[in-house]
Each structure stands twice: as structure tokens, then as C-alpha cells.
Amino acid sequence: MTELTSLKGIGEKTAGAFQRLGIFSAEELLRHYTRDYEEFTQPVPLYQLVPGQVMTVEGILQKDAALNRFGGIAIVNAYLSDMTGRLQLSWFNAPFMKNTLKAGKHFYFRGRVTEKNGRLMMTQPRIFEPGTYQEKYAGHLMPVYSLTKGLTNNTVVKAVADALGKMGEGEEFLPSWIVEDYGLLPDRETTIRMHFPRSRKELLLARQRAVFDEFFMAMLAGARLSEHARSQVSAHKCRPDMRMIRFMAQLPFQLTAAQSRAYREIASDMCSGRVMNRLVEGDVGSGKTIVAILAMMNAAFNGYQAAMMAPTAVLARQHYETVRSLLKDWNEGREDNDPGSPGSEGPSDPAPVSLVLLTGSMTAAEKREAYARIRSHEADLIIGTHTLFQEAIEYADLGLIVTDEQHRFGVGQREALYHKGDLPHTLIMSATPIPRTLAMILYSDMNISLIDARPEGRIPIKNAVVGPDYRQRAYRFIYEEIKKGRQAYIICPAIENEDGDEGEGSASQLENVLSYTEKMREVFPSNVRIGMLHGRMKGDEKEAVMMAYKAGELDLLVSTTVIEVGVDVPNATVMMVENAERFGLAELHQLRGRVGRGSEQSYCILVNTSETEKAAERLEILRNSNDGFAIAEEDLRLRGPGDIFGLRQSGEMAFRVADIYSDAGIMKKAKEAVDRLLKIDPEIQRPEHAALGAVLSRYMERGSLM
Ligand code: ADP
Ligand code: MG
Secondary structure, eight states, X not given: OOBGGGSTTOOHHHHHHHHHTTOOBHHHHXXXXXXXXXXXXXXXXXXXXXXXXXXXXXXXXXXXXXXXXXXXXXXXXXXXXXXXEEEEEEEESOTTHHHXXXXXXXXXXXXXXXXXXXXXXXXXXXXXXXXXXXXXXXTOEEEEOOOOTTOOHHHHHHHHHHHHXXXXXXXXXXXXXXXXHTTOOOXXXXXXXXXXXXXXXXXXXXXXXXXXXXXXXXXXXXXXXXXXXXXXXXXXXXOOOHHHHHHHHTXXXXXXXXXXXXXXXXXXXXXXXXXXXXXXXXXXXXXXXXXXXXXXXXXXXXXXXXEEEOSSHHHHHXXXXXXXXXXXXXXXXXXXHOTTSTTOOOTTSOSOOOEEEEOTTSOHHHHHHHHHHHHTTOXXXXXXXXXXXXXXXXXXOEEEEEETTGGGSOHHHHHHHHTTSSSOEEEEEEOOOOOHHHHHHHTTTSEEEEEOSOOTTOOOOEEEEEOGGGHHHHHHHHHHHHHTTOEEEEEOSXXXXXXXXXXXXXXXXXXXXXXXXXXXXXXXXXXXXXXXXXXXXXXXXHHHHHHHHHTTXXXXXXXXXXXXXXOOOTTEEEEEETTGGGSOHHHHHHHHTTSSOSSSOOEEEXXXXXXXXXXXXXXXXXXXXXXXXXXXXXXXXXXXXXXXXXXXXXXXXGOSSOOXXXXXXXXXXXXXXXXXXXXXXXXXXXXXXXXXXXXHHHHHHHXXXX
């Protein structure tokens, strides 16, 4: 690994900013692909200017630029006009621009177009000599990276360029026959062109290879993983236990037919004598949690420990509370069954089922206590985050591992937990609506249960797609719901004002949680209790806010997408999403799944701040459907095969580039390559596969390509 600070322009402070994005080394930086690209297009005539967009124009100045001073600020103004329109160009605090901008000079200007009092303007545009622009910029795609406080796009660009130079010729890790047979770009070329493509065509080729790699490694790792498990005799063979029937009868609701079927499939695996490897797939809100809990109870009744891993501490705590309340009923019910003998320990009813929570935000003492209970088998059910497979933890007898929202985890993390037990059964839960045929390719090592219907009596969510001018009405509507005793969410794409963002590349200003929360405190009467949630808060702060919201102590929660997965507050009836066009449809569908979980009518308000037709069309898909599968299909149809600038559908399996829907073709090829490879070298141990073997072990360890 190469230290970030060894790169040009990166000191301790900047390295700290990179770390907040999860980038700790130069190698990781090179895998930090762009969030978007800015295409340096040919200049457009003035009538084609669109307010809000970054564009290039060209023109000959009619007059010298004028320098004015207002207060302490120097403003240089120049004007461009052609037969079709007129554009004002302004620079602040750059008086020297006056010397450049002389009458008769021919320049290109590039910047964001704004509109003020019906007049078009560009402030602080970049200026180019026509020849330079044509040679060095035209047609190129400039990377636009995800940023954080203390990082500008320019800093990232320079660091990436320096890293590319320093890393030299890397060794190609794919066998050469794969590179040749599948027409792939070489590894190093791919990295360079993912960051700095000289044309769309180059980007397309680079992206193809990057996508191939992600699928290939995930499926190869999956195949190797299941190698341990496939048709292995289980050390945790279960028997049907009568207590399961009693436990089910005691649930606060009746299982749906789909839930019962999924559980029967699970129970039959666990009793088969072989190790279970099963994926439960069901749309958001279909009720997957209870199915997982049943599997865990089955393990516990059979004398084994069961662990459930959730992607966030908030979600882990929520599951913990759910299970705790079910267990309370159960453990108390046990005693009621046998009123005569206190602490009854009859043979069919040996001991109460016990539960432990483990998250990163617990104190050291709390963690130690949890570890001790896990090691001594005092804890039957263990719920936590990725903390569950830390080295310090020893399980007494781990018989079942459940991974909730598994698309948030990589194969590596599944593997790490897997090794905590002696061939434990595994159950993974996914809300990603993958068509069955694709699921069978991607998860060829798994059996699949589908939960294809929601609990009865749910009223479909009412959806609206609105422009920014609708906001005031939306707030009034939210207030009405709050007055009725319901709760609401407002989602913003950013946490704080991205001061590093130079404003180029993104078409609209991003709403951020910090300022939005302030604003809401002014908009709503003071009796409305407003909370805020984002990924940069400390773990225990996040949990506290979420628990307060769940307990009804907050009316409105302004949040980033940290609430996207799993959060279950049935009393919440409104979800408003700011800059909705900034999210993938699958992500929006997941977010929307936070409402409509109770018996009341729920609403989803998507605020579209973009003016493009495409954005409107995409959001329309969501407005018209509440079905994850249908949405995925429609979205795919809308985006042609070449549309790689579109937003990714999902973060399935922690893929960074690949999209399981639009890249299904590449997925199939990668699968074929994996199968061919495993036929030749099932253990990946031939000398010519040494480089691949090394990348594979790192992948299994870290769950990602870098
Ligand atoms: P998801 O599949 O998104 O994980 P959850 O398991 O969180 O969904 O379930 C969503 C909500 O539906 C929860 O409040 C849960 O208690 C409730 N629920 C689950 N199954 C049923 C059922 N059979 N009948 C009624 N409500 C149910
Ligand atoms: Mg869930």
C-alpha cells in the first residue's frame, strides 16, 4: 500500500479528508472512480443556453470589459452577443481580467448559466483560447468526484494523476486468455481511462472492463466461498421443534403465505443435514425480518447460536428491539404455561431464549460483557453490525448467520463471519429486485426464496413529483399530518454545504441536512419536534435520534440516505425527497419504503430540481409504480445500453461501477469466464494465475477490489 501523503499536494490534513471518504491509500484512491463526468462540449450558440447548466460559448467581444467597484469588491463585466442572444460575463475580485478581455478578441467561455431578471449570465466562467480548447479539452470528459469538506475536485484530480504516474506498470491480474477472449482493455489502461477518458468511446471500453472485473471477482469469490459449504454435511442439523409452532402462534400478526413458504424452505434446509446457503429476496416492506427471526429461533431451539448482521447500527438496534419484544412475550409466556413450577425447566421447555446486541458505539465495558455472554453461550441470539466478526469475538456454537440487507456487504464480510463458526447455516436477505434469472447467475451458489407479496391491508403510497416552487405547500401538508399525530421524513442528498465543490458539473444546488434542518426550524411552529440524522454523526448519536423518532418523540426527521435501509417506523406517513433527480430509482424506491408500513395512507413527495426531460421521465416511473421489479424494468428500458451517465440502480454487493440491470450482458460473460477458469484451475493455484490468486485473497478479505 502506498501512503496518501506520498502524493503531490497531500498533507496530513488533506489525507484526513480523504479518509472521511474511506480512502486510506493511493491504491484505494485509484479505485475512487468519479461520481460523474463533465463533458467539454463544442460551444453552443447563445439561444441554446439553458439556465442551471454548465456550458461552453464562444464569441468575439464587442467592447472592452468594464471594471466596477462595489464596496470592497471589484467586478469585471463583459458581454457576448450573437444573432441569437446576449450573455453577461462577470468576474469577482479579478480586476486583471480587464486586461485580457479587450474588444475584438475571440475567446471560449465555460461556466454555469444563470438567469437574473430575464437576463442570462455566467459568473466566474473559465476562459480559453479557441485553439487550446479545441486541442486539449473539446470532447474530453473531466472527472467529477464525490467530495467532502476540505477537498476540492481539483485536489482529487491532481492526486489521482500523481498516483497514476507513481504506480507505474501494474501487473495484469486476469489470465491473458480472458482479456483476449472477452475483448477487455488491459487493467492499467482501464484505471487511467476511468479517471481521464479522452472520449465517450474510451470511457465505455474502460467501464466495460471495470464492470467485468467487479462481476468476475464477486462470482469467483462466491464460488470459492460456497466451495466450503456446498453439499457439506452440517454440524448444525436441526429437528422440527414444537416450540416453533407456539412461537408463530404468538406473533402479533399472521404470517403471509409468502412468508410461511420462505420459512418452510429455510426450516427444511436447516433440517436436511446439509449446510444451508439461502437468499431471501423480497421487495421493501414485504416482511423479511420476521422470516429471519424465525430462522434464528429455530437455531436457538435446537441449541445453537444465531447471529444477525445489519449494515448500520441504527438498523441493528431496531432489529434488537423487535426481537427483544417478541422474546419478552415468549419468555414470559413460558412461565405462564407452567404456573405451578417457578422457573420451570421442563424437558420440552428448557431455558428462556436470550439475546445480545453488539454495535461499534457500545462502551468497552458493554462490549466485553457481550463478548463474555457470546463465548459462554449465555447469548442464543446475537444482533449487531460488522462488529460481529471482529477478532475478539468467539462464539460458543454459531449455527446460523443471517445477513440483513446483504447488498450492503461484500462477499468478504460474509466470509469473515462464516469462519466464526463450524460451517454455520447462512441466510441472506435482500431487497434488490433482481429478476430470478439474473439472481441465479449472480448467486449461483445459493438457493433462493422469494417473498412476492406484502402483508395484507396496506394502502398503496400516494406519490407526487413536484418542482421546487411546491415546497411551501409540501411543508403545510406535512404540518397537517404531524397535527394528526403522524411523523415525516425529509431527505437531502448532502450533509453540509460542499465548500469544495466548484459548482461545475452539477446542474443544481444540492440541499444539505445541516442548513435544511435550520430552515425547517423556522418554517414549522416551535411545537413541531425536529431531528436530524446523517452519516457523519457519531454512532450513539445516530442511534439516539433514531430511537427518539421511533418512540414518537420527534415529529420530523431531516436525514441523508442513512435511513435508506430497513428503518421501520409504521407511524411515519410522509416522505419528502429533495433533489430527487440525484438518486437512483432503486434507491428512491428503498427510501420511499420507509413510509406505508402502517395502516394509514402514506405519501411520497419527490422534489425534482432539474429541468431536464430525462429526470422528469425517470421520476415519473416512480410516481406510477410502487413495485420494485416494475421500476427496475422501466428504468432499464428508459436508459439505452449506451447510457452510462445515468445513475446506478443499486449498490448490489457493494459494486462500485457495475449495475446488475443494465450490465446484465457483461454479468453473463463474466460468469462464463469464471466457470471456464474454475474448470481449468479450481483452486486458483497454477503459477500463471498467481496474480489473480493474490487479488482474490485480498478481495475475500476486504470485500472489494481494492
Ligand atoms: P422488509 O422486508 O422491508 O425488511 P420488514 O420486515 O421490516 O420489511 O416489515 C415491514 C413491516 O411489516 C414491519 O412493521 C413488520 O412488523 C410488518 N409485518 C411483517 N409481516 C407482517 C404480516 N404478516 N402482517 C402484518 N404486518 C407484518
Ligand atoms: Mg428489512
